[in-house]
Amino acid sequence: MVGGECVFLWSHAEVLLVGAMINKRANNRMMTRLSIFAAGMFGFGFLLVPFYEKICEVTGVNNLIKPAVAVVNTQVDVSRWVSMEFDANAHGLNWEFKPVQRTMKVHPGEMVQVEYDVTNKGDRATVGQAIPSYGPNHAGPFVRKLECFCFKQQLLQAGETKRMPVQFVLDGGLPADLNTITLSYTFFEVQGASLKPTKADGVNS
């Protein structure tokens, strides 16, 4: 018993302990366990670093370091080929106009670039505008042109030659029975157009 019979020699804490029946050992045991728990949670915070690495690896989330698969363009329909034919005419213009390539096989969804050569065989500068047409006619909406010399009037000086691109994608909704498409351009002269060459006359503008 603490301090024997002389209670007045006990410390304040001992008085409280005995009178209030405080089990110091149980309290200390609780404190030890909770402190271990707190220390464990501190370690858990650091453990989260490898945890997240593993979780992101397993789920494939946001893997910025090593891409698992090569990048593949899924919009290209590699199961079918479409034969493109390229045609060129000049109407009422002394211009020589022909495609560099007469025919090409493409996949729907695949972006393609083809080129046309045009030469002004006359002795004066002229401005022309190319107008496209499609064979068969209902194939037109499926030929999505991203870039085309036909978007703008073209000014050619006397004797000048230009090589001009067309970029297009065949829409994936192209009907299955349409396997050959002809893209045909006809150059017409633009009457009364300005003959001064400006930056905007470039084929790629």
Add this chain to the structure above:
Amino acid sequence: MEAVHTHADHGHHDHGHDDHDHKPTGLKRWLMSTNHKDIGTMYLWFSFCMFIVGGIMALVIRSELFQPGLQIVKPEFFNSMTTYHGLIMVFGAIMPAFVGFANWLIPMQIGAADMAFPRMNNLSFWLLPPAAFLLIGAQFAPGGGAGVGWTLYAPLSTQAGPAMDLTIFAIHILGMSSIMGSINIITTLLNMRAPGMTLMKMPMFCWTWLITAYLLVAVMPVLAGAVTMTLTDRHFGTHFFNAAGGGDPVLYQHIFWFFGHPEVYIIAIPAFGVVSQVIPAFSRKPLFGYASMVYATASIAILSFMVWAHHMYTAGMPVQAQLYFMYATVLIAVPTGVKVFNWVATMWRGSLTFETPMLFALGFLFLFTLGGFTGLVLSITPVDVQLHDTYYVVAHFHYVMVAGALFSAFAGIYFWLPKWTGRMYDEKLGRIHFWLSLVFFNLTFFVQHFLGLAGMPRRIPDYALQFAEFNAISSVGAFGFGFSQLLFLYIVIKTITSGEKAPDRPWEGADSLEWTHLPSPAPFHSFVEPPVIK
């Protein structure tokens, strides 16, 4: 009616013998206190001082935001004010306030003489002023206070100036204080209840603190880990949050919010506990559904560990994860709703009176629920994608933390002042404080919902012109709210110095042990021998 220790020899006054009216004096009483009442008082006064400091920072913010344009402070200082307003209010004001309640009330409510570890209790409190000194002192570091937001996100925090290091140390200290305090509270509640007081006979306030203390012990160390990683990234060559070294800033967000979400429940749950004491007292009816209140609180606590990434919906999370966190967050509203319904059911057919504590408790009931609703709105991922980092979020958390936790603290202080001081507060002044706080609070924060919905981002010192009117209203409200709290200080001081003497049991509907077994004021040593609970 204190149980007098039968062996006490009152003739001997050496320091080892403290009787119920013989207490140490002067510096020794406060600096070396091992008394839960004195320590509770110190926590409460400390928290009020921090409330004023954090409040002044808020008024700096609202002054700058009163009008569009940058008129009053530099943007870096504004960001620092935003950051430290948050840190000081959360860690310096609201959490210590409720720890003060815990210290005062837990031993009295379970019939214990003091906390399990009175000296560790002292350390827990006295760690706080140095931490506050670091947080306030950080403003004067080279480069000014760290303008990183209270969430201290990397990579801004890993690159901030020296103030960031002071802030990190302050958080370490605050964390240790909280963890030790929580160990004390858990041990006291589990081991030192009076004979006959089973866990399910404990007052609800004690239950809420038992649950909160477990949450604290679990997540405060995780915050310590996060800020330690920030510290080592800054100074010791680690790269936890640095992509160039193979780390990831989003990792910080995960670690922080694993702490951060339970943290908001650490703030809210003791507030629930206070309200669960006040509402039954002024309804003169027992708390409705005591067992379901316990289970609901425990469910909220457990669920709070599983929802953290609802703070991160826009961080680049895959949609499956967003969906999981959305469903889990919505789920937390269920036990919370149970509690709200039970408080209302407690009042149903009760004999109600509306003294100041009850006014604040009812303000809590209505406005915390409103804040909960805006939280539900934010939990829906596609909505949050629009509202994240806007003033809608600011409105949401101020509703739950100010109109929620702070109003509950006011309710508790008015409720228990008679027991602590032996004097009644001035009821008329108390009501004025309530109505002023209510009106100005809503003026300040209700319009912020609209600002957020209209697209005003948070943490900005200047804003587009279309937000001007509501910002002006909000700033006016903020100043009104701030000055109303000076009235509260006056009321408390007036009570302590010249309040009318309080009866032992001024609230006839209050029936926990401090009201039924102890005089007002409660003696320095109470329940030296435990009462027997039938």
